[in-house]
Amino acid sequence: MDIRVKICGLTRPEDVAAVAAAGAQYAGFVFFEKSPRNVNIETARALALEAPVGLAKVALVVDADDAELDAIVGAVPLDMLQLHGHECPERVSEVRARYGLPVMKAVGVADVEDMAQIALYEEVADQLLIDAKPPKGADLPGGNGLSFDWRLLSGRKYWRKPWMLAGGLTPQNVRQAAQMTGARQVDVSSGVEAGAGVKDARRIAEFVAALR
Numbered sequence: 001m002d003i004r005v006k007i008c009g010l011t012r013p014e015d016v017a018a019v020a021a022a023g024a025q026y027a028g029f030v031f032f033e034k035s036p037r038n039v040n041i042e043t044a045r046a047l048a049l050e051a052p053v054g055l056a057k058v059a060l061v062v063d064a065d066d067a068e069l070d071a072i073v074g075a076v077p078l079d080m081l082q083l084h085g086h087e088c089p090e091r092v093s094e095v096r097a098r099y100g101l102p103v104m105k106a107v108g109v110a111d112v113e114d115m116a117q118i119a120l121y122e123e124v125a126d127q128l129l130i131d132a133k134p135p136k137g138a139d140l141p142g143g144n145g146l147s148f149d150w151r152l153l154s155g156r157k158y159w160r161k162p163w164m165l166a167g168g169l170t171p172q173n174v175r176q177a178a179q180m181t182g183a184r185q186v187d188v189s190s191g192v193e194a195g196a197g198v199k200d201a202r203r204i205a206e207f208v209a210a211l212r
């Protein structure tokens, strides 16, 4: 299996080292105050500068305005922006044009009705992140360690744009998830943590190894 991996919610230099050593392709930094994985701009910049060439650095924001994005993009060397809020398709286009960075739009899926959103965002985003929809009233729009019914994606091996599967993935289930959905890219946060917001190097290595 040749599947690209994003490890999201890195907060420490040793996390970046573990992600690189495991052979993952993307490192995600969360800018969302309520998250246990939240990093400020200085920390994100320092972490991004630690990343070796070839490890793509992704900034995750939630309904960020231009001022917030200007500050992040101006300080942190990045390869991609991940929009994980209620950004409409027009906003996705605006962000792409303003920063000249590839944009990945997260789409939450719980049932078949949610699939229509994917077609909408495929028109404007460079990549899609197909994630579990957060439970009603959840503090976090992502990173909840919940999966959705992967059968919703089976038979849909390809959209026109590259996409990642996310939501409740672990070293134990990621291989099956990729097989069932046809995902060529996967994203994980909680499933490689030792506790809330604390990444575990062994689990990161196991997660990536499960796909090789």
Ligand SMILES: O=C(O)c1ccccc1NCC(=O)[C@H](O)[C@H](O)COP(=O)(O)O
Pocket (backbone or CB within 6 Å): 008, 009, 028, 030, 032, 035, 036, 037, 038, 060, 062, 084, 131, 140, 141, 142, 143, 144, 145, 146, 147, 166, 167, 168, 169, 187, 188, 189, 190, 191
């Ligand atoms: O991870 C967070 O804390 C977070 C906070 C706010 C918005 C999005 C967030 N995470 C998004 C991700 O890309 C996660 O990796 C994705 O939802 C999968 O998370 P998990 O189910 O915990 O593996």
